[in-house]
Amino acid sequence: MYIxxxxxxxxxxxxxxxxxxxAYAVGGCxxxxxxxxxxxxxxITTNALPEQTKSVFEHNVVLETGIKHGTVTVLVENIPYExxxxxxxxGYTDSRHPDKVEFVRSLxxxxxxxxxxxxxxxxxxxxxxxxxxxxxxxxxxxxxRAVGDPEKRFSEDSLRIxxxxxxxxxxxxxxxxxxxxxxxxxxxxxxxxxxxxxYTELKKLLCGxxxxxxxxxxxxxxSKIINTNGDYKSINKLPADFAMRLSCLCGSSVGEALRFLRxxxxxKQLCNLLINSKPIPKDEIALKLYISAIGREASLSxxxxxxxxxxxxxxxxxxxxxxxxxxxxLSDLAIDGSDLVKLGISxxxxxxxxxxxxxxxxxxxxxxxxxxLINNAK
Ligand code: ATP
Ligand code: MG
Numbered sequence: 001m002y003i004x005x006x007x008x009x010x011x012x013x014x015x016x017x018x019x020x021x022x023a024y025a026v027g028g029c030x031x032x033x034x035x036x037x038x039x040x041x042x043x044i045t046t047n048a049l050p051e052q053t054k055s056v057f058e059h060n061v062v063l064e065t066g067i068k069h070g071t072v073t074v075l076v077e078n079i080p081y082e083x084x085x086x087x088x089x090x091g092y093t094d095s096r097h098p099d100k101v102e103f104v105r106s107l108x109x110x111x112x113x114x115x116x117x118x119x120x121x122x123x124x125x126x127x128x129x130x131x132x133x134x135x136x137x138x139x140x141x142x143x144x145r146a147v148g149d150p151e152k153r154f155s156e157d158s159l160r161i162x163x164x165x166x167x168x169x170x171x172x173x174x175x176x177x178x179x180x181x182x183x184x185x186x187x188x189x190x191x192x193x194x195x196x197x198x199y200t201e202l203k204k205l206l207c208g209x210x211x212x213x214x215x216x217x218x219x220x221x222x223s224k225i226i227n228t229n230g231d232y233k234s235i236n237k238l239p240a241d242f243a244m245r246l247s248c249l250c251g252s253s254v255g256e257a258l259r260f261l262r263x264x265x266x267x268k269q270l271c272n273l274l275i276n277s278k279p280i281p282k283d284e285i286a287l288k289l290y291i292s293a294i295g296r297e298a299s300l301s302x303x304x305x306x307x308x309x310x311x312x313x314x315x316x317x318x319x320x321x322x323x324x325x326x327x328x329x330l331s332d333l334a335i336d337g338s339d340l341v342k343l344g345i346s347x348x349x350x351x352x353x354x355x356x357x358x359x360x361x362x363x364x365x366x367x368x369x370x371x372x373l374i375n376n377a378k
Contacts (some may be wrong), residue, residue, distance in 0.1 A: 166205040
């Protein structure tokens with residue numbers, strides 16, 4: 001089987017080969033290529049020890065951030081590539097981080113420590129596909145299967161549970177029976193994963209095409225992380241937007257979930273707006289005042305959210321108003337703050353006056369003309 005590799009990956013593999021080392025593309029990029037979808041970055045696995053990799057790439061910029069775990073990052077035309085020495089991990093006393101990593105001689109051992117068969121395939125043009133665990137067949141059958149004994153693998157590292165759910169949602173794959181049972185059995189161990197990692201995985205999971213069924217089938221896992229007081233049955237009706245889908249799933253508990261996940265302020269604000277939103281005004285002036293108050297992006301998000309959940313149909317009207325040249329925002333007014341300053345208005349009175357004028361204009365009480373606005377301001 002032939003897989004198209006990025007020219008940089010070819011360069012890195014060839015260079016390692018020429019120095020007498022084995023080297024393969026591995027993991028997500030091989031999985032994605034077999035699926036026929038374009039892949040993100042290419043990870044490379046090699047039997048060269050980190051110091052040997054460094055000397056093979058002595059003429060490239062090399063970053064050593066992961067070197068203790070065997071990873072050397074090589075920049076090719078400013079793009080970073082991770083080259084990792086074949087390794088195994090052992091002693092997961094905290095169910096998250098290996099106590100020890102050990103470099104090994106064989107590719108097969110390296111592939112055996114990887115999470116799922118679909119992620120445990122290596123490839124190079126020279127050697128072709130190296131697939132010791134039936135990964136390619138599982139990809140073709142759309143199956144997520146742990147490499148080795150699932151309970152052991154999930155007990156070693158609970159992050160794998162979340163990765164399984166994330167891949168199931170994003171790729172639309174089924175989780176194989178024994179792998180799935182192990183996930184259910186070890187559900188509560190997901191709390192050992194750091195909130196930051198949970199956030200990243202949950203975000204990808206909720207934005208995946210199969211989010212709703214994964215959330216439904218693995219409610220016992222999800223409920224260990226966040227309170228799901230919302231209506232998960234509407235997730236699929238929403239676009240692949242994390243704030244919308246999380247609000248839908250958590251309902252009134254979304255604030256608590258966002259704090260636990262250390263979410264950024266923008267996500268928090270949007271969720272807050274969505275969850276506390278009221279029916280969007282139907283009357284045109286009221287609708288304009290609404291858009292004016294919360295802004296373009298937010299009003300459209302609320303409209304999309306409320307259409308999915310409550311069948312409201314304001315989205316198109318909002319888009320039309322925003323696209324029209326009807327004044328909605330301070331920047332649409334025929335005057336600005338400096339005009340008011342010239343009239344002797346100062347401090348926060350400037351902003352308040354502009355807002356008052358904008359509201360009069362939106363309500364049709366005065367026209368949006370310089371002289372009218374200035375007279376009114378006086
Ligand atoms: P993505 O498309 O999200 O990048 P990926 O499979 O490439 O998916 P990475 O986090 O980039 O995920 O990891 C690269 C590879 O490292 C994986 O394909 C897998 O082989 C291995 N891997 C990553 N995380 C784990 C883990 N927690 N346990 C075991 N193997 C892992
Ligand atoms: Mg990857």
